[in-house]
Amino acid sequence: MDWDNLRFFLELARTGTLVSAARRLAVDHTTVARRIQALEKEIGTALFAREAGGHRLTEAGRRLQPQVEAMEGAFLAVESAAPAAHEGLSGLVRIGATEGFGTMVLAPQLARFAQQHPKLVIDLLAMPRLVHLSRREADIVISLERPARGPVVVSKLTDYVLRLYASVDYLAAHPPIALREDLRGHTFISYVDDLLFSKELHYLDELYRPDAFSLRSTSILAQHQAALAGAGIAVLPAFIAERDASLCRVLPGEANFTRTFWMSMPAESKHLARMQAVWQFLRETVEAQRTVLLPQEA
Secondary structure (H helix, E strand, C coil): CCHHHHHHHHHHHHHCCHHHHHHHHCCCHHHHHHHHHHHHHHHCCCCEEEECCEEEECHHHHHHHHHHHHHHHHHHHHHHHCHHHHCCCCEEEEEEEEHHHHHHHHHHHHHHHHHHCCCEEEEEEEECCCCCCCCCCCCEEEECCCCCCCCEEEEEEEEEEEEEEEEHHHHHCCCCCCCHHHHCCCEEEECCHHHCCCHHHCCHHHCCCCCEEEEECCCHHHHHHHHHCCCCEEEEEHHHHCCCCCEEECCCCCCEEEEEEEEEEEHHHCCCHHHHHHHHHHHHHHHHCHHHHCCCCC
């Protein structure tokens, strides 16, 4: 039986669509379909039910998946133990992270790491949405919520602080803010409520429900730029806002929010040298940025 056909079976079982599996395997979706057909012909039964939304495992497919995953684990263990594995890191590692953290904290450091390992390819998905490990959209995912279930390795990466900020120009043109009640009548910048990808982004509900918004955006970087332009008051991560001298804290000592980043990867990948190296590098990166992520009160 062709191992490659089984490998294609696993990716389709995990992603649910030909297009997603093809992206993970770096092939055309017709190649995935052809491989699955060949495997089903070898086994003599259908492994997937074709539906409008993708491919769903049949009972035979569900029985086969854990056996193929065991084969995959053995194959990867042999691969990582081979002499070539010690000649340097190689292959692809795709990292999913929130937009602000991925762009402002990880991108510069991962670029440096990739330069040190020319055979290694780093894909950074810094996006204003949840990157799904279960759909194999990434190899390592950094998320705001701890994965609830599944065969994954999970570790708390770091806490980080968010605060209330406004530009010097905005504060000069509006009534002073000394108490929480003084926020009444001020204009805010925030997320689009019905497009929030995590309950952890409901910051303002803990402090004050604004009367008016000048801008709402799915992008934290867009919110940052709007605050710099003097459009209103925004809750921003300190690791973004503290870089700009033109932004001032609002209600320091009171308007503080703490959130947590969790890091996860599939359990079957934890022994791969490239995964271990990137995982450890991410931890070291966060540790080096500790004062940026968790700045002390002035």
